[in-house]
Amino acid sequence: xxxxxxxxxxxxxxxxxxxxxxxxxxxxxxxxxxxxxxxxxxxxxxxxxxxxxxxxxxxxxxxxxxxxxxxxxxxxxxxxxxxxxxxxxxxxxxxxxxxxxxxxxxxxxx
Amino acid sequence: xxxxxxxxxxxxxxxxxxxxxxxxxxxxxxxxxxxxxxxxxxxxxxxxxxxxxxxxxxxxxxxxxxxxxxxxxxxxxxxxxxxxxxxxxxxxxxxxxxxxxxxxxxxxxxxxxxxxxx
Numbered sequence: 098x099x100x101x102x103x104x105x106x107x108x109x110x111x112x113x114x115x116x117x118x119x120x121x122x123x124x125x126x127x128x129x130x131x132x133x134x135x136x137x138x139x140x141x142x143x144x145x146x147x148x149x150x151x152x153x154x155x156x157x158x159x160x161x162x163x164x165x166x167x168x169x170x171x172x173x174x175x176x177x178x179x180x181x182x183x184x185x186x187x188x189x190x191x192x193x194x195x196x197x198x199x200x201x202x203x204x205x206x207x
Numbered sequence: 208x209x210x211x212x213x214x215x216x217x218x219x220x221x222x223x224x225x226x227x228x229x230x231x232x233x234x235x236x237x238x239x240x241x242x243x244x245x246x247x248x249x250x251x252x253x254x255x256x257x258x259x260x261x262x263x264x265x266x267x268x269x270x271x272x273x274x275x276x277x278x279x280x281x282x283x284x285x286x287x288x289x290x291x292x293x294x295x296x297x298x299x300x301x302x303x304x305x306x307x308x309x310x311x312x313x314x315x316x317x318x319x320x321x322x323x324x325x
Contacts, residue, residue: 129311140213140300140316141251148309184250190311195241195302197251 101185106202115172117201119185122166127189130161132170134181135200141184144170175205209235211303213317220291221325227287228320230301236281237303241314242274245298257284291324298322 102120109115121130132144145152145159147168152159158171172179184200210233220226230240238259243251255265255276263276273295275287284303288295300319307313 131313133316135251138298138319138321140211140302140319143313143315146307146309146311146313148311152309190307194253195314196253199250 101187101198103183103185103198103201105199106204108204108206109172109175111177111205111207112174115175115179115203115205117170117172117183117185117203118167119170120167121185121187124165124187125189128187129190130159130165130168131186131188131195132157132159133184133186133197134179134203135184136178136181141197142181144183177205177207179203180205209233209303209305209313209315211301211315211317213301213320215320216318217321217323219323219325222292223290225287225289226291226322227285228299228301228322230284230286230303230317232282232303232305232315235303235305237284237305238281239304240278240284241302241304242276242284242286243300243302245300245319251300288322291322293324296322296324 129148131146133141135141147159161168182200182202212231214229240257242254245251254269255263257263257276257278259278265271278284298319302314302316305313
């Protein structure tokens with residue numbers, strides 16, 4: 098699986114959009130980008146995934162650059178409940194392992 | 208999204224006893240489930256992959272005789288920590304694979320089980 102690089106931490110203001118970057122410059126053509134988050138003392142929560150098109154669901158938007166070497170997860174209106182560790186993972190679908198790195202610790206401040 | 212439950216959420220046991228943790232996919236069938244372990248301030252580490260009706264596949268360094276996994280149905284996998292010791296104290300999390308959307312599968316995670324061995 099391709100390695101991802103994320104900033105270790107970031108702060109954002111409640112009510113504002115939170116833009117979480119992820120670099121995956123060695124991504125291969127059949128690897129998808131997945132985002133999960135883990136709120137303290139809970140299991141990870143699936144957020145969104147995509148291959149090359151931008152994707153949006155009720156939780157977030159995923160913007161993937163045209164060369165697919167980086168992506169951005171956007172939380173449109175951050176709330177205090179969005180404080181969590183966010184993981185960007187790239188993997189080939191149905192390849193069994195989901196490898197978690199260190200992620201980005203996002204702190205939403207009132 | 209799909210829901211995965213775990214039971215118990217928290218367990219405290221004495222050293223030398225065995226503990227069973229259940230993982231259930233509540234609204235979908237899961238041919239494949241996974242077990243992870245997470246120590247404080249660390250990321251999740253995959254322990255084993257569980258396939259319904261067959262033997263689990265363990266990651267390197269995980270003792271299969273100590274961490275017994277059974278996946279007897281499409282909605283239930285169990286992890287039994289045998290002869291638990293204090294160093295087995297950790298946060299155990301399961302996940303279940305769903306076929307997902309747009310050509311990709313998705314793993315949904317349970318809420319985790321906090322095991323403390325005294």
